Amino acid sequence: MRQSQLFTKTRKEAPSDESALNAKLLIRAGYVHKEMAGVYAFLPLGLRVLNKVKQIVREEMDNIGGQELFMTTLQRKELWEKTTRWDDKIVDVWFKSELKSGGEVGFAWSHEEPITDMMRSFISSFRDLPIFVYQFQNKLRNELRAKSGLMRGREFGMKDMYSYCLNEEDHTKFYNQAIESYKKVYDRLGIGEDTYITFASGGAFTEFSHEFQTVIENGEDTIFINKGKGIAINAEILNEETLKNLNISREELTEVKTSEVGNIFNFGVKKSEELGLSYMGEDGKKVPVWLGSYGIGITRLIGLIVEKFSDSKGIIWPENIAPFELHLLSLDLDTRPDADTLYEKLVREGREVLYDDRDVGAGEKFADSDLIGIPTRVVVSKKAKAAGGFEIKKRKKEKVSITTDV
């Protein structure tokens, strides 16, 4: 894409009401627009990143048998009443409104209830199970405070998957497959090395849960890790009993700051019982279905990755989710034809290139390139031409080379 055509511009300063590093960088570089606290629109560059993250997650969910669907934002009060979760004292992030035709309607902060209720149309016999479904959809949550940029939104993109299984054995098998699948997602997103799975209490609604936590300087959570032994423990459950069970001493653990990048819940048969989702077993008896729920906050992940991979100059995107592979900078009009030719060649080859063909100074182009954070920068200039080719530099390295082949 020619940068002269891109309608967004970089800016020197983030909005004064923005305190989160991730949002500051994403706004300054033109990836997102802040509509209000915790509510961000995705601009062309940001949408490219968002779609790449979604595609990676989609491929891994498909690989374990997930079928993609797309539920609705408007939700029925009576469904959530059946599970007590309509009550604002129990779920304190609801947005609700009145229907013109009468009655209240809820706006999706989660989808367990509607999906599970829908499954009553499709599950009747043991032959119908297992079923694994997932979706990408925005969630709306009426958060009192939303000061962490994309890390805690009032409106945010999420991948949520749901598993419906015959019994605990099948459920556990898939639950473990989902864990492996999540690890692949984090690997592909470039944060696999620093992401740990921790056991967590299930909270009010689930039997138990696991969290995926990524080490990050300003993380809001604390976990204790031993990398060698592959052990990670949530601060909330670090006690003598846990240490004994894991056969590890406190001294072997290192305290690190983390942020949650995914969580998976075991609902057991509780929700199926509440909503009336059962199947007829081989013996003709009705059996409630085992439910698991598997979340990844897609836009939150983008926020985390930006915070984790950035420096004073801007963002440093991991290659798999960068908006473009190459940032091509044309520094002067003399060599503009060379830059044009190179750009057209790369596009023909199917490479993803942002081509800075704007009539602005070299300093501005370099600064914008560092801020936008595309992994590889290629410079076409008189100086580089005299040196025998193009300048090439990785965003995360200092070394600049001359090359004739990009």
Added chain:
Amino acid sequence: MRQSQLFTKTRKEAPSDESALNAKLLIRAGYVHKEMAGVYAFLPLGLRVLNKVKQIVREEMDNIGGQELFMTTLQRKELWEKTTRWDDKIVDVWFKSELKSGGEVGFAWSHEEPITDMMRSFISSFRDLPIFVYQFQNKLRNELRAKSGLMRGREFGMKDMYSYCLNEEDHTKFYNQAIESYKKVYDRLGIGEDTYITFASGGAFTEFSHEFQTVIENGEDTIFINKGKGIAINAEILNEETLKNLNISREELTEVKTSEVGNIFNFGVKKSEELGLSYMGEDGKKVPVWLGSYGIGITRLIGLIVEKFSDSKGIIWPENIAPFELHLLSLDLDTRPDADTLYEKLVREGREVLYDDRDVGAGEKFADSDLIGIPTRVVVSKKAKAAGGFEIKKRKKEKVSITTDV
């Protein structure tokens, strides 16, 4: 995809509270799930159709220079107050709620105001224009009645494009490009021949507008057409003056029932003035920006296409947006290995195949195939094998042939 793995099932009856033909067929075939009146979830087959329609629209918007973005559902009251459209007496389909942090928030029924306000960050000089942006996003509208299935939803998918131009001349040029682009969309969706553009009054908010209307038996609108002369007139503006202006007599016009499949609005500079979007002209004076808005109801279109292309047995998808190209039916276990081999070969070749490998009777498979409406049906059976190959039949034709090559 193997149909035995698809979690949705066809059903003989639609829900008793569903009166719209499009929703009845889509629910019975397993494309959508009805969450409540006017609110439908998209199941795997439905999501495939939705994504194909979106991709066609996306390509045509990109072709005229559109840049895709993704705005937010949560919207600020103060923006809509500036244009008087926060008022429920002026816009009567708002969903609104209270923010926990104080104040009201609106749920997107449209996006002109937030996008136009956002553009103040990116438009300052005449050099920044023109800008064309578009998005696919669900709109939420608090409709009193929602009885037309996907044709009139409380929550529905829309493509909305916005043009920001220097002046009326540039605006008109793009407005006309958008008309041509829309025609291409309808052609590719298989309804081009029966879709007409009509001039319409702009309503309270715009200078004027055009509608795209598609001929359909149970359409809610009436237009008068002369196909030979390429003239179409909305019933509301059919009068002596219009006839005289168009140099046509009432007798030359045929009355047809239609449904709207797109509309484009000229806002002039009104909204830019209200929201303070201007640029500095070459003479250093501030000039308000010309705004156009271009909508296609994506899910509505799917509803219309289903109503238009169906028979007593089910849906008849146009080829470009069918969930799969081929519906492969294996009728008996003797030839199941032949069917498996054919399926695997087709998948290797990159063909999109729904493979009915379920252990159900031939009658059920044929009925489901007609209901689901994939354009080409291929049958593998002992009978077909004895006749020298596979049976092949187009959904919209009666003729069955034997073929050895699919």
